[in-house]
Amino acid sequence: MDYLIPSLPETVRLAEAAGNFKLARALLDKLLAGPLPPGLAARLEFETDRLERIREAYPYDRAAALKILRARLKNFRNSELDGWIKAGWAAPRTIGGKERFMAAFASNIIFCGGRALKKRLKDQDKAGGAGLKKLLSRVDELISGAAPAKYRARARVTLTLKTAPKETVRCWLPFPRVGDQVSSARLIAASHKRYRLAKPGAEHRTIYFEGKDRKFFAEFEYEISEWVPGSRTAGPVPAAARKYLAEEPPHIVFTPYVKKLAAEITRGETDGYRKAGRIYDWLTANLTYNYTLPYGIFENISEHVLTNLKGDCGFQALGFITLCRAAGVPAKWQSGWVARPDRAGFHDWAMFYAGGWRPADISFGTGRRAAGEEARWRFYFGNLDAGRMVANSEMGAPLWPPKKFWRSDPTDNQRGEVENASGNLYQDKFSTKIKLLSFEKVG
Numbered sequence: 253m254d255y256l257i258p259s260l261p262e263t264v265r266l267a268e269a270a271g272n273f274k275l276a277r278a279l280l281d282k283l284l285a286g287p288l289p290p291g292l293a294a295r296l297e298f299e300t301d302r303l304e305r306i307r308e309a310y311p312y313d314r315a316a317a318l319k320i321l322r323a324r325l326k327n328f329r330n331s332e333l334d335g336w337i338k339a340g341w342a343a344p345r346t347i348g349g350k351e352r353f354m355a356a357f358a359s360n361i362i363f364c365g366g367r368a369l370k371k372r373l374k375d376q377d378k379a380g381g382a383g384l385k386k387l388l389s390r391v392d393e394l395i396s397g398a399a400p401a402k403y404r405a406r407a408r409v410t411l412t413l414k415t416a417p418k419e420t421v422r423c424w425l426p427f428p429r430v431g432d433q434v435s436s437a438r439l440i441a442a443s444h445k446r447y448r449l450a451k452p453g454a455e456h457r458t459i460y461f462e463g464k465d466r467k468f469f470a471e472f473e474y475e476i477s478e479w480v481p482g483s484r485t486a487g488p489v490p491a492a493a494r495k496y497l498a499e500e501p502p503h504i505v506f507t508p509y510v511k512k513l514a515a516e517i518t519r520g521e522t523d524g525y526r527k528a529g530r531i532y533d534w535l536t537a538n539l540t541y542n543y544t545l546p547y548g549i550f551e552n553i554s555e556h557v558l559t560n561l562k563g564d565c566g567f568q569a570l571g572f573i574t575l576c577r578a579a580g581v582p583a584k585w586q587s588g589w590v591a592r593p594d595r596a597g598f599h600d601w602a603m604f605y606a607g608g609w610r611p612a613d614i615s616f617g618t619g620r621r622a623a624g625e626e627a628r629w630r631f632y633f634g635n636l637d638a639g640r641m642v643a644n645s646e647m648g649a650p651l652w653p654p655k656k657f658w659r660s661d662p663t664d665n666q667r668g669e670v671e672n673a674s675g676n677l678y679q680d681k682f683s684t685k686i687k688l689l690s691f692e693k694v695g
Contacts, residue, residue, distance in 0.1 A: 253648050253662050255294035256502035256551055264299065271346035273303050301658055302549060308680055309545045310345055310352035317344075317353045324358055326372045336361050356543035360562075363541050366622075383594025387639050388628060390478075394635065395627050400478035402695040403638045405591060406440070410469040410685045411668045413677070417464050421677070424651050424669045426588060426643035428474035429457040432609070434642050437474035443467060448653065455649030456665045468668075475694065479636040484525055485607040489582055493605045496582035503553040503647065503663065504574045513558060514578035524581045525606035531575045532633045536617040539568055546679065547663045566600035566664060568614035570647070573602050581605065585647040587664055589686060592639035596686040598666040599640070611636035639691075 260268075261283060267276035277300060284296050312320065314333075322328050336342050341364035344351045354360075362369045394400065409425050428437035430452035439449065439459065447470075448460040459470045489497070499505050517534045518527040542562040550556055554574035557563035563571070569585065576583035582605035590599040601613040613632040620629040648663050657676040659669055667684035670677040 253502055254291070255298050258292050258295040260295070260299060264296075268303070268306075271348060271350075273307065273347060277303060298658065305546060305549050305678070306345075307347060308678070309549060310347060310354050312353040312355070312357070314344075314351055314353070317357060320358050321361075324362075324374060325369065326374055328372075336364075339364070341365065354545060360542045363543075364562075383592055386594070387592045387637060388625075391628055391631055391637055394478060394480055394637075395631055400480045401638070401693050402435070402475055402477045403691055404473060404475050404694045405641065405691045406471070406473045406689040407589075407591060407596060407641055408469060408471040408687050408689060409668070410467065410687075411670065411682055412468075412685070413466045413670070413682045415681075416466050417672060419672045419674070420462055420464055421468075422655075422671050423461045423463075423468045424458040424655070424665065425461075425468060425470050426641075426665050426668065427457045427459045427470060428472060428588075429454060429642050429645060430474075431645060432586070432603075432642065433477050433479045433611075433636065433638070433640075435475045435477065437472060439470065439472050441469075441471040443469045450652045453645075454652060455646040456644050456651055458643075458651055458665065460651075460653060471689070474641065476638050476640060476642070478638045479611050481608060481610050481634060484610075486523075487607055489524075489605060493582040493609075496584045496605065497577050497580065499577070500647065502551055503570055504577060505552055505555065506574075506578045507552075507555055510554065510558065510574055510578050514575045517575065518579045524604075527579050528576050528581050528583070528604045528606060528612065529633060531572060531579065531581075532612055532614065532617060535568060535572055535575075535614050536621045536629065539563065539571070539614070539618050541565075541568075541615055541618060547661050548659070553663070564600075565613075565615040568618065569600045569602040569612075572604075572612060572614045573647075576602075576604050584645070586611070586642060586645055588643035588666060589641040590639055591641040591686075591688045591691070593688065593691045596641070596688045598686075600664065601636070610634045641688075 264276050264279050267279060280296050280300050318330055318333060321333065337344065341361045342357050344353050411423060411425060427449065428434055430437050444461045444463055450457045461468050517530050521527050521530060538561050540562045542564065544564050544567055553567055554570045557567040557571040573583040573585065584603050586603055587600035589596045601611060603609050603611050613636060617629050617632040620632065644665055651669060655669060655671060657671050660676060660679050670682055
């Protein structure tokens with residue numbers, strides 16, 4: 253993702269901020285005619301793509317936004333929307349002279365509104381609530397001293413193109429990565445007889461297909477353990493972990509603000525474990541969960557979440573990783589799905605090094621702290637439930653075989669990537685369905 257390191261020229265940035273994408277594109281085309289300093293050409297080329305990503309990410313005008321809110325909330329009044337915009341709960345953008353709202357704007361308003369707005373929801377997610385309660389009841393057992401257990405899970409991921417392809421499609425689907433808390437993984441069934449499965453410990457593990465088909469799927473089984481490291485031992489950071497103290501532009505950057513914030517949060521502390529704990533405490537006390545625009549739109553995710561104090565699981569994890577590294581604590585990425593008996597969903601979390609690698613799920617911690625569940629909040633710093641499917645151990649790792657065009661998500665791989673000979677097929681061109689088929693305790 254080095255192409256995101258250079259800043260945009262001021263003329264382009266101002267045109268984009270004003271919503272004049274037509275002018276921004278014309279300025280980009282003129283600049284790309286050259287001459288340009290090294291590294292800037294790739295940034296400008298990506299920006300022509302990014303403009304279209306932004307346009308697609310804001311699908312609703314005000315009339316559509318009001319209709320969505322009326323459909324989701326009881327006793328909704330049109331005037332409430334402007335109040336929520338002024339409160340910072342929604343952030344419409346002007347594009348082409350028109351007010352536009354992001355796809356998840358209504359959900360973000362409800363997140364910010366807390367219990368008061370959740371009570372006004374017309375459709376209550378009772379099934380999801382029951383599944384979460386079951387997961388957290390097991391967390392309570394672990395908190396009370398139950399021995400960590402191993403589970404065998406079976407899951408399926410299906411990617412379906414919205415239209416039949418006219419040329420060969422290349423497709424990468426996430427697949428369980430063996431390492432850390434995952435001890436084994438095997439393929440059970442696939443949509444195509446010919447496939448390429450990345451090595452077990454690949455940083456972004458995938459199964460790869462080619463074909464002129466609308467549907468690609470993989471069904472797999474993996475064994476995963478609850479991660480409760482227990483007591484920690486002090487000692488120097490080993491060489492293998494030291495690389496996780498460095499910046500990784502564009503999303504892990506020690507800006508002056510980040511360095512000052514990390515120093516203030518950890519002031520007077522020298523122990524790495526307690527430094528990470530202070531950062532976890534600060535983030536879970538100050539962040540609000542919000543859905544975000546596609547990750548490929550953002551130029552510096554950690555700076556965004558640490559200044560806006562809102563973001564989804566990946567944004568919160570990157571905020572933690574960046575602050576930890578700035579404070580001298582090795583930290584890195586882990587992601588895939590939440591995969592519990594009632595449902596599966598995309599999810600990201602973090603790991604930090606303190607006498608050994610330990611997990612930290614910032615967004616789960618934020619939710620438990622907001623609910624007043626102190627023991628569960630504490631659990632998700634240094635421990636992790638087994639209701640996961642781990643596919644990725646690094647941020648922005650390459651796919652195998654290599655992708656030829658821009659990725660829909662250059663940071664992560666949870667829903668799959670698709671391209672053809674003409675270019676990348678973005679997420680509006682396909683849907684991804686993930687399903688946990690079985691989940692049983694085996695040891």
